[in-house]
Amino acid sequence: MDFTPLKSQEFDVNSWIHQIFKSDQNPPEAADLEEIFNRFSTQLDNEISKTTAQINALSQQVVVQVPRVAREFEQTHKEVNKLQEEITAGFNEAENVQKKTTASMTTLERLDNIKSNLLQTSAALQEADKWTSLGKEIDQLLDSGDVHKSYECILGMEKSLAVLDQSTSEERKLILEEVKNRLEALATKHIIQAFETNDMDNASRFFVMFSKLERTTQYIKYFENSEKIKLTQEWRNYVELLSFKEAITKFYDDLMDHLRSKVQWCKVIFTNESDEFALNVLLGLYTETIGMLEPSVQYCFDVESRKEPFLDLLLQFNQITHRFVQNLRQYIEANCNAKPKPGVLLGLLKVLFSPFIPQYPKYSSYHEKLVVAKIQEAIKSSITTGNLTTTVDASALLQERIDCAKRLLPEIILSVKEGEEKILMLNHGYGYYHFGRGINAGLEKFRDWCFEVFRILEGTTGSPEKQRSLLENSLSFGEACGEILEQVSQLDKNMTANCTRIITKLNTSNQCEWEAFSEIYLNKSLLQEVNLFFQKKETLLSSAIVQLKKLCKDTTQLILKVTAEPIENQLKKNFVLSDCNLKEAIPSEYITQVGEYLMLLPQNLDPFITSEASSLAHAFDQTGEDEIKSPVDYILSNISVSICEAYADRLLRITYLSEGQAKQLSQDIEYLSSVLEDLGGQLTPDLVDFSKLMKMYYTINATTTVDKVSPRILNIVKKMRIAPTQ
Secondary structure, three states, rough: OOOHHHHHHOOOOHHHHHHHHOOOOOOOOOOOOOHHHHHHHHHHHHHHHHHHHHHHHHHHHHHHHHHHHHHHHHHHHHHHHHHHHHHHHHHHHHHHHHHHHHHHHHHHHHHHHHHHHHHHHHHHHHHHHHHHHHHHHHHHHHHHHHHHHHHHHHHHHHHHHHHHOHHHHHHHHHOOOOHHHHHHHHHHHHHHHHHOOOOOOHHHHHHHHHHHHHOOOOOOOHHHHHHHHHHHHHHHHHHHHHHHHHHHHHHHHHHHHHHHHHHHHHHHOOOOOOOHHHHHHHHHHHHHHHHHHOOOOHHHHHHHHHOOOHHHHHHHHHHHHHHHHHHHHHHHHOOOOOOOOOHHHHHHHHHHHHOOHHHHHHHHHHHHHHHHHHHHHHHHHOOOOHHHHOOOOOHHHHHHHHHHHHHHHHHHHHHHHHHHHHHHOOOHHHHHHHHHHHHHHHHHHHHHHHHHHHHHHHOOOOOHHHHHHHHHHHHHHHHHHHHHHHHHHHHHHHHHHHHHHHHHHHHOOOHHHHHHHHHHHHHHHHHHHHHHHHOOOOOHHHHHHHHHHHHHHHHHHHHHHHHHHHHHHHHHOOOOOOOOOOOOOOOOOHHHHHHHHHHHHHHOOOOOOOOOOOOOHHHHHHOOOOOOOHHHHHHHHHHHHHHHHHHHHHOOOOOOOOOOHHHHHHHHOOOOOOOHHOOOOOOOOHHHHHHHHOHHHOOOOOOOOOOOHHHHHHHHHHHHHHOOOO
């Protein structure tokens, strides 16, 4: 039987007994139940007896041990109290010792300060005495010219000055500075001699001396001045004996040789300085040397450009300069373990390319003159001489000049393309903007030359016998203007795109000072000019195109004027008011002549207009009309308006009109309207109103009102009803 559940804190008697009976595989009979309970009770009593015995034994053991534990606890308590007293006494003793020690340390510190002050005072007195003696000694040494002993004496004076009283330090500093200046003047000739003889040991020794004397800048100046004298003398010799190209090539080669020989030399003499320091000194030397050359590089180039072709000389000079820069970069990157200080290299590159900055406007003027020269050559080769309007062959001569303009433009464009190839060789294409400005100015001159042809054409109007040849020449000239405008517009588009691409590419590639092209190739004013051009989003040839568009527009108006002249003359000379008494009136002769001219006009224009998509159509497009028409349609629509306006003006000047005449005019206007409709045109509003009033002329009186008719036209017609008094 399991009695372990009796030890549980959650022991339940009923559950336990139930579990015991449940675990029995043979359920008891009713007769055996009493026996089972008796046996169970006996076992339980035995278990209780065992447990009670164990509890009694444990209690007896506890009773025996308690007195001993109490005695040990009391003894431990006494020891703890004793230890606490000892700790308190220790703290008190430590506090007393600390107070005594603090007083002793204060005394020791005070004594140490007194000792330090005494030592400083003693040292100051010694240094003051030493300063006085050194001050007397330095004068003697400087007078004797002993550089090195004077230098050591000055170092001693600096050391003495560091410990002397501050109240007199400013005065002593001035004295020391004066002594340093005297030593510098004394050492100058020795330094220059070391430079001239390439005495590396003495040069290095003097650099250390000047560094400790805080005279490094002065030492560098002596070095630069010594080298400048040599380099500038070489330049003068080259200029006197050689051409400009040879002189600049030799000089740049000498600079490279100088760099190769002096890099290591400078690294040695500039003791304790970095490789960057030596490189910066040499690059600064070249910057100042090139800037002070006499005669200057700019002057020599200008003189040479008067002897040789400007463009060829400019490109060769530019190539020589770029080759020197490339050699310089390759040598520095391969042999120098340092990079130039920011600004030093950029300063050298600016000086190298500064002679090209004044050439941009000259380059622009050069290409302008190139275009003008082609125009002048075309004029000389042309047969158009004399007064064209007074010669028998004026039309042929005029046509020759028009054809000359057509031939000249391709030559100009070819010249531009050749110039584009060359401009890319000048400073990576940074002169493209000024190249475009020059071409624009040249094309403006070309437009002026074309405008002279227009003036000649304009001056020949009003001559009926020359009307056909004048119309032919005008149409031919209009086609030439349209063709010129088309080609120049395409040229402008290509050039502007090329310029934008080149400048944008170069501006975005400025990763280092070697490639800071916008700062190297342009000065501030030119850079501002180029940037302003791109900000305004203009095109390179915009000015020339504006003038060419105006020329096309003027030529278009001239063509319309020449085309309309015969009709206007017809109306002026042959306009006769006839009185029709017939039931069916027929058109007057003058209006039938106008109609015949209009009907035959498309046929007469066909020989001169080869296609609706011709260059003439492009010239007509510059009139500003939204709807683009073929040249024939454009001429017909505009001439219809001109004829209607001229006809209406002539009719409105009639002072008296009979009913028969009104009937005839109504028929004439109807005829003109039908002709215009066949040609795709229509009457003007004034003629429509006049035609309407002519049809009802016999009903009009002073009080008549007509809807949708101009009151002005109505009033004029009313006055026509009034017969003139005899």
